[in-house]
Structures are given as C-alpha cells and as structure tokens.
Amino acid sequence: MADLHLEISKDFTFDAAHHFEHKDASHPFSRMHGHSFAGTVTLTGPRAAESGMVRDFWEIDAEINKIRDQLDHRLLNDVEGLEHPSLEAIAFWVFERLEKTLPGLTAVEIRRPSCGEKAVVRRG
Ligand SMILES: Nc1nc2c(c(=O)[nH]1)N=C([C@H](O)[C@H](O)COP(=O)(O)OP(=O)(O)OP(=O)(O)O)CN2
Numbered sequence: 001m002a003d004l005h006l007e008i009s010k011d012f013t014f015d016a017a018h019h020f021e022h023k024d025a026s027h028p029f030s031r032m033h034g035h036s037f038a039g040t041v042t043l044t045g046p047r048a049a050e051s052g053m054v055r056d057f058w059e060i061d062a063e064i065n066k067i068r069d070q071l072d073h074r075l076l077n078d079v080e081g082l083e084h085p086s087l088e089a090i091a092f093w094v095f096e097r098l099e100k101t102l103p104g105l106t107a108v109e110i111r112r113p114s115c116g117e118k119a120v121v122r123r124g
C-alpha cells in the first residue's frame with residue numbers, strides 16, 4: 001500500500017475566442033476565432049479519515065467555476081495574463097489560480113476536443 005497514491009479529477013468546459021498576434025496578418029490564426037475547450041483538474045492526496053475523500057468534488061467544482069467564469073464566452077487575449085492564449089498558456093493560467101485554493105492540485109489539462117490537441121501542466 002505504501003507505493004499507492006490517490007488521484008481525483010474533475011472535468012469542465014468553456015467556449016472562448018482568441019487570436020494570435022505573432023502570426024502574419026494573412027494567417028487565419030491572426031484573425032479572431034472561437035473554440036470549445038475542455039479541461040481536467042487533478043488533485044493528489046490522502047483520503048481524509050472523517051470523509052473518505054481527497055476533497056469534496058462539490059468544493060472543487062465551486063473553485064473551478066470561479067476560474068471558468070473568467071474564461072467562458074470571453075476574448076481570451078483580453079484576460080489579464082492570457083495575452084498569448086495558447087492551450088499551453090491557458091493550462092498555466094488555470095494552474096496558477098487554482099493552486100491557491102485547491103491544495104494537492106497536481107495537474108491541469110486543457111484540451112481542444114475538435115482537433116485532439118491538449119496541454120498539461122503537472123507539478124512533480
Ligand atoms: N502548440 C500550440 N499550437 C497551436 C495552438 C496552441 O494553442 N498551441 N493553437 C492554434 C490555434 O488555436 C488554431 O486556431 C487551431 O486551429 P486548428 O488546429 O485548425 O483547429 P480548428 O480551427 O479546426 O478547431 P475548431 O475548434 O474545430 O474550430 C494553432 N496551433
């Protein structure tokens with residue numbers, strides 16, 4: 001048992017627009033366009049003796065929703081800290097905010113399911 005560790009994960013989705021300023025004006029990615037994004041937040045830790053839980057999913061959901069509200073149906077380039085809104089940047093941005101309120105956060109994954117692309121930020 002000593003070599004076992006416990007992970008729990010919660011998925012979320014958001015829709016947002018962005019554009020990439022490092023591309024030539026003629027490139028399609030330089031024009032504003034939108035995506036449906038999906039994310040997964042992972043916590044690692046022991047089960048609390050009194051609840052049997054690493055952390056109540058209801059509490060995780062509440063913290064994710066505070067972050068999601070800052071992304072959903074927004075132009076990501078306008079969000080402070082997301083001036084270059086790649087999947088990689090979004091994953092870092094979410095991790096940095098959620099680690100303040102979700103102790104035991106070990107990974108944030110952001111995906112674009114329509115094209116099978118994802119970025120993962122992992123601690124450790
Ligand atoms: N390493 C990365 N590369 C690229 C990223 C990124 O975040 N990290 N992002 C893009 C653009 O967002 C681009 O718009 C993706 O376009 P494409 O792959 O053509 O996907 P779709 O437009 O087909 O996606 P839909 O959501 O289905 O419209 C490029 N590279």
Ligand SMILES: [Zn+2]
Nearest residue numbers: 018033034035
């Ligand atoms: Zn895009």
